[in-house]
Amino acid sequence: MRVTNMLPDVQYQMQQSQQALSVALQQVSTGLRVNQPSDDPAASANLVASLAASANVDQYTANVGSVLPQLQTADASISSVETTLNSAITVGISGANGTNTAANRQALASQVQGFLSDVIAQANTSFQGNYVFGGSATGAPPFVAASTSFASTQGSAGSPLAPSTALTAGSVTTISDATTGDKMVFKAKTGDTVATLQAAIAGAVSAGTLSAGTSAIINASGQLAIGTNSSTAGIVVNSNDAVLGSMTATPGTVVANAYAYVGNSGTNNAQVGDSLSVPTSLPGDQVFTTGSNVLGSLNSLITALQSGTTAQIGTATSAVSAALNLVTQARIPLDNSISQLNSQESYLGQETVTLTTQQTSLVGINLAEAATNLSQAELTNSAVLAAAAKVLPQTLLNYLAPG
Amino acid sequence: MSLNASLLTAVQALSADTGALQATNSNIANANTPGYTRKVAILQEAAPTNENNLSVGNGVVLEGYQSVRDELVQTQIQQETQAQSGANAQLATLQQVQPTFTTSTQDIGTQMSALFSSLSGLSTNPNSSAAGEAVLTAGQNLATAFNTASNTLNSQQAGLNTQVNQDVNQINQITQQIAALNPQIAQLTSTGQDGGTLQDQQDQLVLQLSALTNVAVTKTDNGEMLTTGNGTPLVVGSQNFALSTTTNSDGMQDVLDQNGTAITASITGGDLGGTIQTRDQAIPGLLSQLDTLANQFGTAFNAAQATGFNQDGSAGQNFFTIPTSVAGSAGSIKMAITDPTMIAASSDGSAGNNGNLANLSAVQTAALPAGETPGNAYASLVYQVGSLTSNANAESTAIGSSLVQLNNQLSSVSGVSIDEESSNLITFQTAYEAAARVVSTIQELFSITMSMGTTAAE
Numbered sequence: 072m073r074v075t076n077m078l079p080d081v082q083y084q085m086q087q088s089q090q091a092l093s094v095a096l097q098q099v100s101t102g103l104r105v106n107q108p109s110d111d112p113a114a115s116a117n118l119v120a121s122l123a124a125s126a127n128v129d130q131y132t133a134n135v136g137s138v139l140p141q142l143q144t145a146d147a148s149i150s151s152v153e154t155t156l157n158s159a160i161t162v163g164i165s166g167a168n169g170t171n172t173a174a175n176r177q178a179l180a181s182q183v184q185g186f187l188s189d190v191i192a193q194a195n196t197s198f199q200g201n202y203v204f205g206g207s208a209t210g211a212p213p214f215v216a217a218s219t220s221f222a223s224t225q226g227s228a229g230s231p232l233a234p235s236t237a238l239t240a241g242s243v244t245t246i247s248d249a250t251t252g253d254k255m256v257f258k259a260k261t262g263d264t265v266a267t268l269q270a271a272i273a274g275a276v277s278a279g280t281l282s283a284g285t286s287a288i289i290n291a292s293g294q295l296a297i298g299t300n301s302s303t304a305g306i307v308v309n310s311n312d313a314v315l316g317s318m319t320a321t322p323g324t325v326v327a328n329a330y331a332y333v334g335n336s337g338t339n340n341a342q343v344g345d346s347l348s349v350p351t352s353l354p355g356d357q358v359f360t361t362g363s364n365v366l367g368s369l370n371s372l373i374t375a376l377q378s379g380t381t382a383q384i385g386t387a388t389s390a391v392s393a394a395l396n397l398v399t400q401a402r403i404p405l406d407n408s409i410s411q412l413n414s415q416e417s418y419l420g421q422e423t424v425t426l427t428t429q430q431t432s433l434v435g436i437n438l439a440e441a442a443t444n445l446s447q448a449e450l451t452n453s454a455v456l457a458a459a460a461k462v463l464p465q466t467l468l469n470y471l472a473p474g
Numbered sequence: 475m476s477l478n479a480s481l482l483t484a485v486q487a488l489s490a491d492t493g494a495l496q497a498t499n500s501n502i503a504n505a506n507t508p509g510y511t512r513k514v515a516i517l518q519e520a521a522p523t524n525e526n527n528l529s530v531g532n533g534v535v536l537e538g539y540q541s542v543r544d545e546l547v548q549t550q551i552q553q554e555t556q557a558q559s560g561a562n563a564q565l566a567t568l569q570q571v572q573p574t575f576t577t578s579t580q581d582i583g584t585q586m587s588a589l590f591s592s593l594s595g596l597s598t599n600p601n602s603s604a605a606g607e608a609v610l611t612a613g614q615n616l617a618t619a620f621n622t623a624s625n626t627l628n629s630q631q632a633g634l635n636t637q638v639n640q641d642v643n644q645i646n647q648i649t650q651q652i653a654a655l656n657p658q659i660a661q662l663t664s665t666g667q668d669g670g671t672l673q674d675q676q677d678q679l680v681l682q683l684s685a686l687t688n689v690a691v692t693k694t695d696n697g698e699m700l701t702t703g704n705g706t707p708l709v710v711g712s713q714n715f716a717l718s719t720t721t722n723s724d725g726m727q728d729v730l731d732q733n734g735t736a737i738t739a740s741i742t743g744g745d746l747g748g749t750i751q752t753r754d755q756a757i758p759g760l761l762s763q764l765d766t767l768a769n770q771f772g773t774a775f776n777a778a779q780a781t782g783f784n785q786d787g788s789a790g791q792n793f794f795t796i797p798t799s800v801a802g803s804a805g806s807i808k809m810a811i812t813d814p815t816m817i818a819a820s821s822d823g824s825a826g827n828n829g830n831l832a833n834l835s836a837v838q839t840a841a842l843p844a845g846e847t848p849g850n851a852y853a854s855l856v857y858q859v860g861s862l863t864s865n866a867n868a869e870s871t872a873i874g875s876s877l878v879q880l881n882n883q884l885s886s887v888s889g890v891s892i893d894e895e896s897s898n899l900i901t902f903q904t905a906y907e908a909a910a911r912v913v914s915t916i917q918e919l920f921s922i923t924m925s926m927g928t929t930a931a932e
Contacts, residue, residue, distance in 0.1 A: 074882075075889030076505075083878045107576050108860025109568075109867060115576075116857035119583045123838075123849045126587035130594045137598040200601040201826060210601050210785070210825025243823075311787060311823070339828040341598040342835065351598060351828075467893040471900075 081459045088452040095448040098441045105434035114433045121433065125426045131343045132419045138341050138351050139412050142405060145203040145353060148193040149402045152365070155193075156395040159186045159369060163388030166376050176384075180376035184328060187369040191330055194359050194366075204355030205334035213334030213355045214366070217249035217305025218324040220298035222290060224316030231293025232315070234266035242312035244268060246275070246297060247331035249305040250282045252360030252367050254332065259312060265295060272297070281306070296321075303374075305329030328370045332356040343415050349408045358401040365394040477923070479523075481916045483533030487909035490517055493536040494902045501890045502899075509678030511541040511888035513670070540668045544887040548677060549691065551880045552684040556743030558873040559685040563637075563748025564756065565866040567630050568859065571760070574626045575859040582623060583852050585616040586771075590838045593831055596819060600828040606814025613793060617807045620768045624805035627761045634753040638727040639719050641686050641746040645708070646716045648683045649700065652676055653714035656697030660711075664695075683708075688743030703740030706731040726753065756862055760855065762801070767851045769803035770842040772796035776810075778837055782818030782830025790818025790830070 098104060108115040165171070166179045194204050195212040205213035226232035238259040247254040255275040257268055268287060275281045284300035295315055297308050305326030308318040336357070338350035359365045368390040375387040436444075494515040504510040516539065520532035575581060592612040596605040655676045659669040669676070676698065683689050683700070689708070692699040696711035707715050715732040722728045728736045729746070738754070741747045772794035779790040792810040796803050811817070821829025841847055846854065 072883075073886045073891070075885045075891040075894075079878060079881055079885070083875070107572050107863075108856050109572060109863035110860075112857045112860030112864060115860045116853040118577055119853035119856050120849055122577060123583060123587045126584075126591050127594075130591035133591075134594055134598045137595075141598070199599055201599060205826065206824075207820075207822065207827040207829055208824035209827070335822070335824060337822070337827065337829065339597070339600060339826070340832070341828070342594055342832070348832075467896045471896065 077462055081455075081463060084455045085452075085459060088448070088455045092445075092448040092452045095441070095445040098436050099438075099445050102436065102438070102441070103434050104436040111434070118430060118433050121426055121430050125423070125430070127345070128419055128422050128426060132416065132423070134341050134343050135412050135416045135419065138343065138349060139409065139416075141198040141201065141203060141351055142349075142409050142412065144196060144198040146402065146405050146409060148196040148203070149358065149398060149405065152190050152193050152398055153395060153402075155186050155189045156365070156391060156398065159183055159372065159391050160388055160395065162186075163372050163376075163384060163391060166372075167381050167384040167388060169381050176376045180373050183369060183373050183376060187328055187366065187373065190359070190365060190369065194355055201339075201352065202334070203352050204358060205352060206354035206356075207337035207339045207352065208334045209339055209352050211333070213332055214330045214359070215307050215333055217247070217307050217326050217329040217331040218320035219302060219305060219326055220296060220321040220324045221306070221308035221318045222292075222297075222321055223295040223310070223318055225314060226289070226292065226294040226316075228291070228293050232265055232289055232295050234264060234269065234289070236265045236314060238263045238265065238268065239312045239314050242310065242314075244308070244310040244312060244315070244318075245333070246272065246281060246285070247307040247309075247333050248281045248285070249307070249326065249329035249331040249370075250303075250367060251280060252332070252356065252364040253280045254356075255280050265289070268295075298324075302326070303329070305331060307331040307333055309333060328373050330366050332360050343412065344419070347411075347415060349412060350404075353401070353405065358398060365391075365398060368394045477916055477919055479530075479532075481913065483520075483531075484909050484912040484916060486520065486533045486535065488906060488913070490515070490534040490536040491902045491906040491909060493539075495899070495906070497539055498895050498898045498902065502892065502895050505890040505892055505895075509674050509681070510890065511543050511674055511677075512890045513539045513541055516540055538667060539670065541670055541673060542888050543673075544884060547880055547884045547887065551877065551884060552681055552689065552691070553743075554873050554877050554880060555681060555684040556688050556747070558870055558877060559745045560743050560748035560751070561866050561870040561873065563745045564752045565863065565870055567634060567752045568756070568863040568866055571626060571630055571757075572859055572863050574623045575856045580615075580619055580622070582616070582619045582767075583849065583856070585612065585619040586838075586848060586852065588612045589616050590835055593835050596817070597828045597831040597835070600819050600831070601826045603814050606817055606819075609817055610809065610812065610814055614809050617794065617809055620764070620804040620807050623764055624761065624768075624802075627757050627764065628805065631753055631757045631761075634749050634757070635727050637749045638729065638746065638753070641744075641749065642717045642719050642729060645683065645686050645702075645746070646714070648679050648686070649708045649714040649716070652679045652683070652698070652700065653709045653712055655679070656709065657712045660695065660697045684744060686744045687741055687746045703731075703737040703742075706737050706740070760859065761804070763851070763855050763858070764804040765800050765802060766844055767804070767842070767848065767855070768807045769796055769800045770844055771837070771848045772803065772807050774837045774840065774842060774848075775834065778830070778833040779818045781821075781833050783820040783823040783827075784818055785815035785820070785825055787820070787823040787825070791816060793817070 097106060105111045105114050105118070162179050162182055166176055171179070191214055194214045196203055201209040202211065202213055203209070205211065223232065240259055240261040240263070242259045244257045244259070245254055255272065257271045259267070272281065272285060272287050276283060276285050282299055282301070282304040284304065285298070285306065286300070287295060287297045290296040297306070297318070298321075299306055303326060310318045332355055334355050336354045338354060339352045340348040341351045342348045360367065368387065372384070372387040372391055375383040379387070494517065497513045497515040501512045516537040518535050518537045520535045522529045522531050577583065589609070589612040592605070592608040596602070596609050599605045655672055659672050659676060662669055662672065680689065680691060680698070680700070687702045690701045690705075694711070698709065699707070699711075700709040701707050708717075709715070717732075718730045719727040720730055722736070728738045729741060729750075731737050738750055741750055773796065775794055776792045776796075779793045782790045784790060795808050795810040797806055818834075819831050820827035821833075838849065839847055842851060844851060
């Protein structure tokens with residue numbers, strides 16, 4: 072073949088080797104084999120998925136970090152309640168001793184009152200604004216002082232509510248009873264009226280959910296009034312029905328030492344793994360009111376110490392003991408969650424390493440390989456340049472005698 | 475045989491050698507001129523004369539000059555140039571699109587993960603307005619990432635659309651020049667001469683045209699006939715047919731032939747072909763997937779939001795504002811809410827409940843109507859951008875190396891070798907010197923002849 076000019080070939084070779092050099096340089100300086108999707112489309116697509124998984128793992132780790140102190144706070148609260156209940160039992164036992172004077176018992180009763188306040192404070196514990204014993208309703212204190220009577224804000228003497236007044240479908244009215252520790256939830260359906268609510272309350276009374284005597288009436292001001300007929304039975308009523316308006320406690324009807332649970336029976340959960348979530352709040356009624364009523368038993372003990380017989384004090388003290396057992400049991404799942412979080416934390420640490428390794432193998436390059444590539448590219452490039460320098464100046468004119 | 479005849483032969487030799495030197499001169503002068511084909515002087519023995527039954531040679535005749543060409547390689551180079559320009563046009567655009575889809579702190583994938591992370595963060599602390607704000611910020615960032623990607627694709631498409639007009643203008647200029655050369659070359663070839671420099675110019679113009687569009691060349695008696703697309707004439711004889719453009723219903727420039735018929739889809743090569751292919755297929759393909767992802771993601775997120783309740787207990791409203799039509803969704807998706815209490819975290823309306831956040835988070839792992847999870851849908855978009863770019867790059871590189879080969883082949887036939895011309899120079903110089911010596915010898919013989927019969931000075 073007739074060769075006329077080697078320049079285009081040499082230029083092409085130089086371009087190729089310089090391109091290889093630039094790629095090798097980029098790999099060494101970034102530590103990455105894939106710097107843009109076109110370098111390896113499949114690896115780039117896999118990287119997207121892997122990075123999303125990494126972001127999740129990072130977030131799970133952060134979640135463990137914020138959930139753990141929350142659960143530890145709840146645990147510390149229950150532990151503190153246990154101590155308080157033990158003290159209450161000691162007080163109850165000494166109060167049951169027949170040698171006590173009435174004055175002594177009054178003193179003991181006020182001591183138990185203090186214990187009850189302590190327990191309420193613990194039951195309303197919040198961590199960074201989240202009430203941990205409110206079930207999934209973590210936005211407000213779950214235990215509130217109960218009153219004997221509540222009235223609706225809607226309705227007036229001029230335009231009274233009536234049994235036939237239709238309720239808003241989908242609205243929820245709840246009556247939390249401090250004595251039974253239970254609550255009635257009434258969700259209005261289409262066609263429900265005030266009379267339906269009244270019937271539901273009567274049903275809840277006969278079922279034992281609400282204290283005997285609890286009823287709803289239209290009062291003289293034309294409002295719906297829900298109340299107990301006992302000065303010692305307290306309830307808390309909430310409603311989001313626009314027809315009734317918010318339910319407010321009648322002033323002066325607060326029952327001493329009676330607290331009702333206004334949280335719910337759900338839990339908030341936080342994801343700490345792709346398929347693992349832990350509760351971040353507990354339904355406080357299960358710990359403090361339902362089954363064996365911690366708050367109710369303390370209240371009974373106070374009443375018994377104030378005005379009861381030795382036997383009544385003994386019974387009330389036993390009830391507090393039973394309540395203590397329940398609290399201790401309620402702590403078990405909480406402790407399980409805490410230890411689960413601890414082990415999840417170390418698992419997530421490993422997972423991060425695994426994913427990072429995966430990402431490195433997808434788009435990274437190890438330094439030794441990159442350095443080898445670079446020195447090879449360097450060698451090739453200098454060889455091409457040296458060859459070009461030798462070949463290009465070669466011409467017959469160099470050898471012809473001038474002139 | 476007369477001295478006169480011999481002198482004539484020697485003078486013809488002088489003139490032939492001068493002619494050959496002129497060819498060498500021209501070759502050396504144009505050694506680096508693009509498109510130049512080397513010329514050779516065609517020397518031929520002059521017809522002999524018969525004298526007394528003796529046939530005597532009459533020396534040399536310079537018949538003319540010939541350019542040394544290889545039409546086949548020339549055609550191959552034109553075709554490869556079409557393919558390379560097409561691939562380069564695609565590559566240039568895709569390389570600008572690619573950074574938008576490269577993993578960074580701002581790409582859609584990262585922002586999508588950030589949104590789900592922020593939701594997960596909110597679930598551990600549903601009453602925190604800071605955690606709520608983080609969700610809103612992440613949502614806003616994701617919407618912005620969608621907007622940016624859509625804008626990048628749209629502005630590239632608009633740029634390509636302008637390029638179509640520029641290419642068509644250039645094509646028209648070049649075809650005009652080619653058409654003007656046709657009659658001149660035809661005139662030369664009709665008299666049996668070589669097209670020479672004019673042919674070089676025309677070949678070079680056809681090569682330039684090949685860089686712009688797919689061209690088919692047919693040799694006719696009236697010069698080269700050029701067509702593009704599916705046989706749309708560009709040049710016939712001395713006549714060139716200008717292409718034109720018009721805005722179609724999509725707002726894009728269509729290419730029209732001289733009759734006003736749209737031939738956009740049949741332009742497959744050259745810069746124009748690559749530009750049209752990227753503008754009408756690659757970018758709309760990516761845009762439509764991006765729009766579908768933005769639309770379906772936004773819809774799924776809004777649906778999850780609707781299953782829950784705000785902090786104030788009212789039913790969840792739309793999180794993203796998305797247009798009803800899928801097209802343009804990525805460009806116009808934006809946040810519908812600005813208040814963190816409007817995030818429908820609650821599943822039952824109670825304040826502080828985080829039950830519905832699980833539904834919002836589930837959007838990450840649930841398949842969208844298009845069949846993939848949002849993350850995977852984005853990953854396949856990344857794959858496509860990467861694969862389109864890397865294919866265009868590979869094509870351009872492969873053609874580049876084959877063009878180097880073809881150019882070597884062509885220059886092996888048509889290229890000027892300085893060494894070769896240098897030795898030709900010596901050859902013809904020597905021949906010229908020798909012929910001149912013959913002239914002076916004959917001159918001496920003449921003077922001897924003239925002094926015959928006079929007394930020679932002893």
